[in-house]
Amino acid sequence: MDIKQVAVIGAGVMGSGIAAHFANAGVPVLLLDIVPRDAQNRNVIAEGALARMAKTDPAPFMSTAAARLVATGNTEDDLGKLAGCDWIVEAVLEDPKVKQDLYARIEQVLKPEAVISSNTSTIPLAILTEGRSEPFRRAFMVTHFFNPPRYMRLLELVVGPDSDPALVAGIRRFADIALGKGVVDCKDTPGFIANRIGTYWIQAAVNAAIDLGLTVEEADAVAGRPMGVPKTGVFGLIDLVGLDLMPHIAKSLLATLPKDDPYRDIYRVEPVIENLIADGYTGRKGKGGFYRLSKATDGARVKESVDLKTGAWAKSDKPKLDSVEEARRGGLKALVGFDDKAGRFAATVLGQTLSYAAGLVPQIADTVVAVDEAMRLGYNWGFGPFELIDQVGADWLIGWLETQGKPVPALLKSAQGRSFYRVQDGRLQYLTTGGDYAEVKRPDGVLLLADIKRTAKPIAKNGSAALWDIGDGVTCFEFISKMNSLDDQTMALLGEAIRITASKYKAMVIYNEGTNFSVGANLGLALFGINIALWPQIEALIKGGQDAYKALKFAPFPTVAAPAGMALGGGCEILLHSAAIQAHAETYCGLVEVGVGLIPGWGGCKEMLLRANAQPKRPGGPMPPLGQVFQTIGTAQVAKSAFEAKDLLYLRPADGITMNRDRLLADAKAKALALAEGYQPPKPAVEIRLPGPTARTGFALAVGDLARTGKATPYDVVVSDKLAYVLSGGDTDITETLTEDDVLALEHEMFSQLVRLPGTIARVEHMLTTGKPLRN
Template sequence: MKIKKVAVIGAGTMGAGIAGQAANAGCDVLLLDLPSDGQDVNALAQKGLDRISNPADPGIISAAAGARITVGNIRDDFNKLADCDWIAEAILERLDLKKNLYKKLDAVCKSDAIISSNTSTIPIKLLVEDMPLAFRKRFAITHFFNPVRFMPLLELVAGEDTDPAVMAVLHEFCDKELGKGVVPCRDTPGFLGNRVGCYAIQTALHTAFEMGLSPQEADAIFGRPMGIPKTGVFGLYDLIGIDLMSDVATSLVSILPDGDAFHAVGAKLPLMENMIANGQRGRKSGAGFYRIKDGEKQVINLETGTYEPAKNLNIPVANKAEKEGIIHVLEADGHYGDYAWSVMSRVLLYAASLVPEVGDNPVAVDDAMKMGYNWIKGPFELIDEITPDYLIGRLESELCVIPDYLKQAAGSSFYDTESSLKAREYGGGFADVVRPDGTLRFNDRRKTLTPVNANSEASWYNVDDVALVEFHSKANALGAGSMSILEDALETVASKKMRGLVVHNDAQHFSCGVNLNAVRAFFEAEDWDGLDAFLNHFQQTCHKMAVAEFPVIAAPVGLSLGGGFEVVLHAKQVICHANSNMGLVESGVGVIPAGGGCKETLYRWIDKKNGDVTAAAWEAFYALGYGKTASSPVHARDLAMLRDNDRYVNNRDRLFSEAMAAIADPTEQRDFSRDPIAMAGRDEFAKMVKWAEDMHAKGKLFAHDVFVSTEIARIVT
């Protein structure tokens, strides 16, 4: 069975997001909600569509995707479900409402339609206990994470009677078409992501209150030093919504068994109950644990409930742990070290205690935390980093009960990388980590490799006679070290006649641009020769990518901005993720792209304008001057940022394998040979300068913007 037409019932945040992702995959989508009083009976469904169509936070990759979504209501349009292949339910987390809906669906939907629920808490057994066997066979839980377009995790849960063929169809569709990292889960409370993730958040929250840490201090420790997003715990509460996170915690308390460790950290805190009552619900309300008032960032005092100016914290042990590993903050003296150990030791202990209840090895738990909560390493990968013996030793000194699965790793590890990536099975022994066909994560492969050359900013590896260049500085900002690694890889591929080169990483973002702190250091030192040398090397290295006599692939994910995008621009083919965001944004900080980006922008607009150099020069002038960015590969093609031979894939876990396949079959590669062009000339240059001066006179550009615009105009004309 092929899923071609999708219906989503419930147009809230999750339902609309699911509809948007199905439309992104090319499906026709019917989005239904309750009927509304007034002129627009479909107002609720339309509100959901409007939300995912917002350019500031798009849940769809293009206007064409949005056009595939039809809105309606469950009173007037319920019969339209009869020809849908998959119906996803995303209504309120109330068992009675869901059961009533399923009975109506059973009467209308075709016999082979797949039906699923987006529930995050209700066991599948309860959902379908009143339904006939034929319905139960085609029912599953498809638990997405918010925002649906950008969060890769999908937890897929089968019931006792779910047909394996139905699960296979859902798994393949959600993987290949929706682009999700599908994690099959057992029908256990909270499944995987929220079971561990919410426990970690609640533990960090309650411990901060108990130990007297401020929100800023807690977020500085329970954040980047542990390989967790910088929002930490209090910032994450604000991001998700304090009221919503409190409801999730309450829901988990209601469904987890009495002896579960979550109950110790699941209770509501008086300050937070007062905040919710006062409307301080996080970013969506303008105030939570943090707020911006009169341009000043403020943070709440957990003892008094009043706001104070936020501080610029500099915690050396946190900085060291972020660069060199979590062990440095776990072993630190003082309250920061105590907080880090108290929180993370319990989180790791909790994760280990869930095996074999939730699964027989660590892979699913680690995948869920990396894909659903953006952790760099999962709990068991973190245990391997600090070693199981270290964790067991400290826990035993505190008289903790050690779970059987953690004991089994004593003197060893949870993963074995000697020849191929293997994971420890409960009860003993290792088994290969198996991914779906076509899925290849570089993070998995890297564990079995040694870099050919590396520094603090980048590394390159020999992967099946292909040079794989990976940036790994903070935000993957590019400096002299990054470009020296890229240059070395290019030269080695040429000299040793390797098969080609791929620039890729499994981080959240490809590269946020050149390291501006390094550039600033040149200015402060008045080292103009050093600055010229750095920029020349950057530009020449990018140029070497373009003129290489072998396949060169850029396979970016997330943000590719500024200098990072200039690297992408010089690949002979770009195979990017569907959620890639790219552009040359240098003008926003008062500088000009210097890695060949201006030249590439002009050439690509000339191609798009069918050789009209003047029209192309103006498009390039606006693109570079405004620092335009593309929110998707489809948008990028419209802005002449991607060429016709460039393409995207929906699932980032398939990006690396697609890039390697393109090296093996380089027929889609496109070189950079171009005929000489007659530039637009002085008259167009003068018009551009006049435009910038007029915009300055109208108060829409600063004086320095005029200076930058003038130099951009000089380059493109």
């Protein structure tokens, strides 16, 4: 189906966020809400929501252009406009009567073949459609987005017995490709999948922490990264969502859950939480929750946490737990087997949560795959419940349940002595509810490197990178170092990958499935070299990177970089040297070297100059584009989306953007194959004209003004001076011409000077120690 116009009714946090994300997909959106009593501006609620989103961080919109696609209105004057909409999303109060009254009005204007869906997370579809006509029921479904809609990839899809299969398929495909969602089919049960299991997990963790005497820091340290959960853990997550929201979620679930549901057995009201809410501690949106920031006597901000027994506040300290250290060495099985309070906490939380999930299939979903995907995409778990069971072992979980005198779910019994997932003949399979195994199927257009790795060996590999054959004459160059940082081994294998691809293949994609594409050069390795004055090795690393990226740019075949997440420093420079880019929408790229007292040294300055000079000519001679590059690099601007990356020149107008990360590799491969037909590598730029000292004087004046107002530090001035020297062309003028190699030589010279300075060394050390830039 063709979605050309969308309406979202309900301009609260969720509704407005959903509207913003439709706009991110390039679809015009009508955002409606009620008319407040005695309001002079009848659209005040929707307009206010739009204004708030413009200031929200992280931003709901991927670009300023997307924000312009949202029009506002109200449900009294503008309901007739729904007749022109292809999809209407209802996101109003979680009250069946309020929703049904609204549906009765929508039904009067709904056009044939349009879809109406609810964003409810608690009300069954059967209740929502009571009393509605057959055409309305045919067009109705539940599409449950997760907050914030731009960033959370899960969309739970619930359909009724009358839902039109063609409309359902159209919404599923649009949500997948245009909105970038992982669409998970759910049964029409309370809380669907993610909130049903997630709410139980949170309650089990809160109970166990209090019963076993853990601090909130200890509980979050255990129920966080060791379990593959974001570092917020449990109490940090409740602070993020809002303490005051938790009782409402529990109330709605308890109103609809079966009488024998295990959640009823563990649900309890804790006085410490009631007292926190009563005192205004509603989480991060308020003055704090389980954690808060307070001022010390010297005015410094101090992080504090609440005592779960007494409710008293104390300074928050990072806990040291032997069981967590054991988990780093021996994995999750070692954690649940460790006999301290943290190990017992882990065993209790996982034992209860994983057995609960096992008892819900096929009640809430047909497969364990759907449940695992829902928890990964909706709660950002690194592993779904059944993947976690495989880590601790089904036999361990069965044994734990038996020692607790608890029943063992039938699905869990069927996994005894085996696992929920296995690889058979290179294919990933999952255990079905019937007790046999079935292959995990990917949607059409999804290609994952993880699947390729199960059936193949790398063409070439070292400790930092690997090269894979992904079919149809295309190779894939993958970073595999910690955080995908770049070093001499990366550059060596990149050179080898170019030679191999040139001899046997059509094209190459640069891609990986890490959290981040690349955080840039390996600073730890660089600092080691600096501290023992290994200047020849550092010089060789600069030259090696320049040579590798130059070979990439002028390769006789097309190279397509496919970034997702952070692509910083050298990770951004590899994008700049690729023939084309197919970026995930959530790509955050930038040349951030000034933050550690350096400048881009692997061709980043050169490529940004070439891109700026290729822009349409503007009045003012060469300085306006040059000034744009100086500002972008000198202030370490990072694009907050792939769309914004085009504005900053990190991406070109013709570069592609993929909304669904699971489709990124397939899209990049398709782009590479399309470019391969008759591909001709670019010719080196032989005429680069730069203003020389004239431009440096202008840059120095601008930076000096920033320094005088405190917006630039003394060392910022030093680094900016070196950057200005490169971008202005050194000791040249506008009548002379430079080559690409000339600009690379300038980069090399200035980088080599900076890396020896104490101010740069201090910045690198501070970044490695704290993860934050030093303002020296």
